[in-house]
Amino acid sequence: MKTALALTPIALLAGLSACASIPPDSDGIARAGIAQTAYVNGPKVTPLAVMEDSRCPVRTQCVWAGQVRILARIETGAGSQTTEMTSGKPVQVMNGSLELVETxxxxxxGAAPIASTDYTFGFRFTPGA
Structure with missing residues (x-):
C-alpha cells in the first residue's frame, strides 16, 4: 500500500507534463510533439496525428519537396477546433494566421519510417493587422 501511494505523485506529474503548454522559443517558434500542447503567442496547438509525411529525404534530389499534414486541435479564447494543418499553408485563427513551419x-x-511519437512540430502565429 505504501508503494502505491508513493508512486501516485510521480504518476500525476508524468501526466501533467503532456498537458502543460510549451511556450515559443527565442526564434518565435513553439514546438510540440504528438499530444503535447504548444502556446503559440495566442492560440494553443496540440498535434494529434500525422496524416502524411511526404518530405524529400535529406541528401537526395526530389522533383517535389513534399509536405507534412497533421491533425491538430487549436484552442483559442473562443473555444477549440480540430483541423488539418499542412506545412507551409497558414490556417486563419483568431485575428491572424497559424502555420506549421517545422517538422x-x-x-x-533507406531508414525506417518515423514513429509518430518521435515527431516534433514547430508552429508560428502571425497576428493580423
Missing part, C-alpha cells in the same frame, strides 16, 4: 526529425532515405 523534426528529417526523413532519411
Amino acid at each position: 523534426r526529425p528529417d526523413r532519411v532515405a
Whole structure:
C-alpha cells in the first residue's frame, strides 16, 4: 500500500507534463510533439496525428519537396477546433494566421519510417493587422 501511494505523485506529474503548454522559443517558434500542447503567442496547438509525411529525404534530389499534414486541435479564447494543418499553408485563427513551419526529425532515405511519437512540430502565429 505504501508503494502505491508513493508512486501516485510521480504518476500525476508524468501526466501533467503532456498537458502543460510549451511556450515559443527565442526564434518565435513553439514546438510540440504528438499530444503535447504548444502556446503559440495566442492560440494553443496540440498535434494529434500525422496524416502524411511526404518530405524529400535529406541528401537526395526530389522533383517535389513534399509536405507534412497533421491533425491538430487549436484552442483559442473562443473555444477549440480540430483541423488539418499542412506545412507551409497558414490556417486563419483568431485575428491572424497559424502555420506549421517545422517538422523534426528529417526523413532519411533507406531508414525506417518515423514513429509518430518521435515527431516534433514547430508552429508560428502571425497576428493580423
